[in-house]
Amino acid sequence: MAGLPHDAADLTALGREWISAWNSHDLERVLAMYAEDSEMTSDRIPALGFEASGTLRGKDSLRAYWGLALQRLPGLRFELIDTFVSPDSVIVLYQNDRGARICEYLRVNDEGKIRQGSANHLVH
Template sequence: MASIDMDAFAADWIAAWNSHDLNRIIAHYGSDIVFLSPIAEKLMGNGKVAGLDRLRRYWTAGLASQTDLKFELLHVLRGHECLTILYRNHKQQIVAETLEFDGDGKIQRAFACYQLEQG
């Protein structure tokens, strides 16, 4: 992790999402990615998305259905071989994504956690 500039990584990750360019987003992830998300559970029936091909299919559908998607970077939290990106999404929810890296600097495991909506 010492070779990764976490602030620059987080800024690039946010910019990739805001571009809606799936290839640019996917470039941050390793082929053996495991992604955990309550949104994936709602859309796919399973909150665990394993493998880059499956993640690509999930996000292809997600980007198509969220044309106003936009993230605002709030904080970058550093960990051991991981970081947490805290951001506000287009629904004004606070979201934390913890990203664990492999030896090549690609995300190998990711956890998305969402602020509960008030209701």
């Protein structure tokens, strides 16, 4: 059972820090925001040769996937557009350096660490 709701200001700050961490290209800074047993889902995961289901589990899997992604995208940069919060999650709407708009859904655990993430890409 989930704990008490998280403060909206804290979740908004988490979304802003998430953008800042990615823009730093410091993989360990990004991973520090995630729980050890976190899950990440994205259609980009199989495209890079990882899990065919599109979902990775655990920090070690995230480290391998994001490490490769950062190597392949040295100019990666995110521009925050907006954040949306619920009692246990934040959605980060941003634009990447290639002009694509993306919504990142980030659900947090009782300690405020990201336990579930999902990258949602606009389909034209």
